[in-house]
Amino acid sequence: MDAPYLLAVIYIYVPVMWGLLSNHATRHGYSHVSTIVYAFKLNRILPRDERTMYLLAIVFALFLPLSLYVIFIDNTNEPVASAAICTLLLACILAASSFFTSPAVRGIYGKHKILLNSVVIIAGAINYSRATSYAEGAIVYLTGLRASELPTAMSWLSIIMVPLAWVTMLAIGFVALYSMALFGAAAKSTNKGPLTSPLNQVHIKSTTSKEHTRLYSLAFCCAILGLTPITLTSLLLKTDWAEIQIRKQLVSASFHVNPEACSLPQIEDAKIALLEAGKAIIAIPDQALGYKFRLTQCPKNWITPEELLQVQSIAPMTK
Incomplete structure (x- = not known):
C-alpha cells in the first residue's frame, strides 16, 4: 500500500500542485520565469497579508499528503506522523507570528490596552480554576481517591494543567475571532471599487481590496490558532506517554x-x-x-x- 500511495503523491499530487503554481505564474505575466523561481519570487513581492496566506498554503500542501498517509495508510509510522506534526507546528508558528505582529491587531491592543490586560488577568484566574478541575479529575481517575486526600499532588498537577486550560480557552477565543473576521471580510466584499493587483501588474485587476485581504488573512490565522494547538494537545493526551508522565508527577508530589x-x-x-x-x-x-x-x-x-x-x-x- 505504501508504494501505490507514494506513486500517487509523486505522479499526481506533486504535478497538480506544480501545475497550479505554473498557471498562476503565467496568468500574472511571469511565463518567462521558471516555476521554482516564481515560487521564491512570490514570497518577496506579495504584500504582507497575502504572503502569510501563501506561506500557510505551502505548509498545508506539505501537510496534506503526510496526514492522509497517517490516517489511511499507516498510523504507526512515527517518522511520517512526526513530520505531519512538525508541519502543523510550523503553520501555528507562522499564523501566530502574522497575527500578533499584524498592524490591525497591534492597533487594537494599543487602543484598548488596559481593558485587554484586565481580560487576560481574569482569564488567568479562570484558567487556574479550570486547571484545578482537570487535576482533580486526573487524581480521581488514576487513584480512585478524592483529590483533597492528596493535597500536594492536587496543587502540583493544577500547575501542570494550566497550559491545557489556556489552550482550551484560546481555541474558543480564536474560533470566535475567526467568525468575526470572516463575517467582516464577507461584509467588505460587497463594497466594490477600483482595485490594483497584489503583484503590481497593470494588466491584472485584483478582485479583493487590501482591507478585504487583511481580514481573510486574520481569519485564516485565527482558524489555525484555534484548531491546531487543541488538536495537537488532544493527540498528545491520548498517548500512553502522557498518562505515564502524569502518574510519575503524582508519585513525586505525594x-x-x-x-x-x-x-x-x-x-x-x-x-x-x-x-x-x-x-x-x-x-x-x-x-x-x-x-x-x-x-x-x-x-x-x-x-x-x-x-x-x-x-x-x-x-x-x-x-
Whole structure:
C-alpha cells in the first residue's frame, strides 16, 4: 500500500500542485520565469497579508499528503506522523507570528490596552480554576481517591494543567475571532471599487481590496490558532506517554514513604502516601503504566500517655 500511495503523491499530487503554481505564474505575466523561481519570487513581492496566506498554503500542501498517509495508510509510522506534526507546528508558528505582529491587531491592543490586560488577568484566574478541575479529575481517575486526600499532588498537577486550560480557552477565543473576521471580510466584499493587483501588474485587476485581504488573512490565522494547538494537545493526551508522565508527577508530589512503614513487604521503588489513620495508598512501579495505585491498610501503634511516661522515666536512667 505504501508504494501505490507514494506513486500517487509523486505522479499526481506533486504535478497538480506544480501545475497550479505554473498557471498562476503565467496568468500574472511571469511565463518567462521558471516555476521554482516564481515560487521564491512570490514570497518577496506579495504584500504582507497575502504572503502569510501563501506561506500557510505551502505548509498545508506539505501537510496534506503526510496526514492522509497517517490516517489511511499507516498510523504507526512515527517518522511520517512526526513530520505531519512538525508541519502543523510550523503553520501555528507562522499564523501566530502574522497575527500578533499584524498592524490591525497591534492597533487594537494599543487602543484598548488596559481593558485587554484586565481580560487576560481574569482569564488567568479562570484558567487556574479550570486547571484545578482537570487535576482533580486526573487524581480521581488514576487513584480512585478524592483529590483533597492528596493535597500536594492536587496543587502540583493544577500547575501542570494550566497550559491545557489556556489552550482550551484560546481555541474558543480564536474560533470566535475567526467568525468575526470572516463575517467582516464577507461584509467588505460587497463594497466594490477600483482595485490594483497584489503583484503590481497593470494588466491584472485584483478582485479583493487590501482591507478585504487583511481580514481573510486574520481569519485564516485565527482558524489555525484555534484548531491546531487543541488538536495537537488532544493527540498528545491520548498517548500512553502522557498518562505515564502524569502518574510519575503524582508519585513525586505525594508519595514519599517506604512500604516498610506500613508493615508491607519491600517492593523496589514502591512508595506510599499516608491517608487517614490506618489507611494508605501505594504506588507500585509498572513497565506499561509507569505506576499502579492500590489502597492498603497501614496500622499504626499509637503510644498511650502511660507508655509515654514510662519512656520518659527510662530515658534519664539510660543516661
